[in-house]
Amino acid sequence: MALLCGLLTISMVVTCMAQDNGPYPAAPIPDAQPYVSAQDYGIQPGMDLRKVGEWFDCTDALQKALDEAGRGMVFIPAGQYRVTRPLKLKAGQTLCGSGTYSTMITSNDPGNVLELVGIGGPMTVVRDMTITAPIGGNWECTGILLRGGNGIVLENLWVAGWRHAIQVFDSTDVWLNNIVFELNRYGIHLEREGDSKYGLMNVRVHNCYGYQNQRSNILIRKGYQDSVDQCWSTGCPETVRLIDCESCGVSNCYGNRAGPRWDYGIIAEGCNALSLTGNVFDMLKTAIMLDRCKMVTVQGNSARDSAGTALANSRLSGMLLEDSSHLAILGNMVQGYGLSAEGGPHPAIYLMPSCDEIESMGNQVWGTGPNGSVG
Numbered sequence: 001m002a003l004l005c006g007l008l009t010i011s012m013v014v015t016c017m018a019q020d021n022g023p024y025p026a027a028p029i030p031d032a033q034p035y036v037s038a039q040d041y042g043i044q045p046g047m048d049l050r051k052v053g054e055w056f057d058c059t060d061a062l063q064k065a066l067d068e069a070g071r072g073m074v075f076i077p078a079g080q081y082r083v084t085r086p087l088k089l090k091a092g093q094t095l096c097g098s099g100t101y102s103t104m105i106t107s108n109d110p111g112n113v114l115e116l117v118g119i120g121g122p123m124t125v126v127r128d129m130t131i132t133a134p135i136g137g138n139w140e141c142t143g144i145l146l147r148g149g150n151g152i153v154l155e156n157l158w159v160a161g162w163r164h165a166i167q168v169f170d171s172t173d174v175w176l177n178n179i180v181f182e183l184n185r186y187g188i189h190l191e192r193e194g195d196s197k198y199g200l201m202n203v204r205v206h207n208c209y210g211y212q213n214q215r216s217n218i219l220i221r222k223g224y225q226d227s228v229d230q231c232w233s234t235g236c237p238e239t240v241r242l243i244d245c246e247s248c249g250v251s252n253c254y255g256n257r258a259g260p261r262w263d264y265g266i267i268a269e270g271c272n273a274l275s276l277t278g279n280v281f282d283m284l285k286t287a288i289m290l291d292r293c294k295m296v297t298v299q300g301n302s303a304r305d306s307a308g309t310a311l312a313n314s315r316l317s318g319m320l321l322e323d324s325s326h327l328a329i330l331g332n333m334v335q336g337y338g339l340s341a342e343g344g345p346h347p348a349i350y351l352m353p354s355c356d357e358i359e360s361m362g363n364q365v366w367g368t369g370p371n372g373s374v375g
Contacts, residue, residue, distance in 0.1 A: 035073035035096075038065045045079025055082035055106075062087055069093060071122060076129065078102035086115040086145075092122035097129030100158045100180075104130040112142040119149035126154050133161030139185060146171050154179060164189050165213070174203045182211035187236065192222035197246065201225050210236050217255075223248050239281070242268045249275040256282040265303070268293050276301060286320050287334075293324040298332060303348075305336040318365075323354045331362040 041064050044056040058081040065074045071092030078098045083105060089095060095114070097103025107113050113131050116124060131143040143159040146152055146168040155177040159165040165181035168174055168190045181187045187210045192200035203226040210217040210233045217236035220226055223245040231253045233239040239255030241264075242248060248271070255265045265281035266288045268274055274296045280303075281287035287303030290296060303318040318334035321327060334348035348365040351358055 035075050035094075036065055036069050038062055038074055038076045041065045043076070043081055045077075045081055057082055057084050059083045059085055059087070066090070066093065066095070076103045076105075080104040080106060083107045083113060084109045084111075086112045089114065089116050089119065089124060089126070091119045091124055091149075091151075094125040094127070095129075096125070096127050099128055100130050100156055103128065104132055106132050106134055107141070108134045108138055110140060112145045114144045115147075116145070116149055116152055117147045119146075119152060121151065124149070124152050126157065128156045130158040130160070131162075132158070137161040137183070139163050142167050143181075143184075145169075146174065150174070153177065158182075160184065167191075168200070168203060170194050170199045171203065172198070172201045176203070176205045177207055179208045180211070181208065181213065183213070185214045186219065187213040187217045188219070189216070190218075190220045190223055190226065192224075197222075197224045199224075203227075204229070206230055208232075210234070210239075212236065216241050219243070220245055220248060227251070228253060236263070238264045238267060240266045242266070242271050242274065244270045245274065246271065247273045249277070250279060251275070252278045254280045254282075255284065257284055264289060267291075268296065271296070275299075287318050289320045289322075290324045290327070291322050293327075295326045296324065297328045297330070299328065299330040300332065302333045303335070319349045320352070321350065321355050321358075322352045325355060326357045327355065327359070329358065329360040329363060332364075334363070334365045 038061060041061040043058040043061040046056065062081070062083065066087065066089060073094040073096055076097045081104070084107065105113055114126060126144065138161060141162055142164040143162045144154060144166045148170050150172040152171065153175045154166065157179045159179065159181045160183050162184050164186045165184040166176065166188045170193050176188065188205060188208065190200060190203055200222060201224045203223065205218060205228045208231045212235040216238050217233045218228055218231065218240045221243045225247045226245070227249045228240050229251045233255040239253060240250050250266055257263050263284050264286050265279065265284050266276055269291045271293045272295055274293065276288060276297065277299045279301045282304050284305070288298060288301060298319065305318065319332070329349065349363060
């Protein structure tokens with residue numbers, strides 16, 4: 001929460017010319033393509049000094065800019081802007097700030113901040129800004145909502161203080177890239193609500209970072225051919241959870257523990273044809289857990305529980321595989337599990353008797369207790 005407060009304080013002193021974008025590439029002023037500046041529609045950043053404690057309401061001005069821009073770009077200069085109802089984008093639009101540390105949109109009113117609903121056709125983009133709740137959080141709302149669309153890019157964003165940072169329902173060909181989502185109850189939530197397995201397809205979550213989200217970090221429910229790669233999680237109970245997914249992949253991700261809680265890296269439930277490769281997890285209760293899954297490749301992952309004895313952190317083992325079949329467990333490295341003195345067995349890689357058709361080759365376990373092998 002201190003970090004969120006700091007962000008809000010910093011936002012009060014940035015100027016419209018600020019281009020310091022921290023680790024993110026600076027957003028170019030859009031002079032090479034048609035655009036409208038929301039400033040021309042009367043948006044005012046910050047607080048109304050005539051009314052103590054009250055922010056300017058920029059909703060009407062921002063929405064008018066979006067309505068009149070057609071398929072062009074709407075540029076929001078540096079500053080912090082308050083909205084009181086959801087901003088709605090159209091297909092083919094680009095909503096562009098001047099940088100994640102420069103342009104900030106906030107709301108303490110019920111409702112989401114940005115909504116992209118039923119959008120298809122030309123690429124639609126939201127980029128280079130922060131979507132933040134006020135101090136204390138807005139726990140009933142979503143920062144960015146996508147529903148029933150395709151061809152959408154969200155990139156170079158910071159989303160903090162919401163019930164859900166980003167929700168995507170029944171959408172295809174979506175790219176979430178270079179996004180920080182922190183201090184939310186839920187991070188990124190992808191879900192298919194309809195009957196067709198193609199309803200949530202080709203969604204890529206790439207190079208995103210979750211920090212201290214209270215519950216799930218990245219959740220995919222009923223996804224098809226979706227992927228999570230090069231994402232990080234710190235202080236979140238789960239790095240990635242997959243439920244009833246098919247032909248999805250999680251690769252090159254990293255997660256570590258959230259304080260005293262016992263946490264998980266990847267949880268897959270009722271999934272088919274998954275690829276879990278090259279992930280690294282540190283000091284978690286269980287790095288990878290499969291439950292009721294089929295045709296899963298678990299290859300080249302690393303799990304390390306360096307605090308296993310002190311925290312009894314190894315009750316469920318480095319990898320726990322249950323009620324699953326046709327699994328390939330290849331070339332994984334597991335260190336430090338199996339150290340708990342509270343009974344067992346707690347092998348580093350635990351294949352429960354309910355699993356069958358397992359290929360296990362080239363796995364390495366070391367620094368483990370008496371039950372530290374493949375069980």
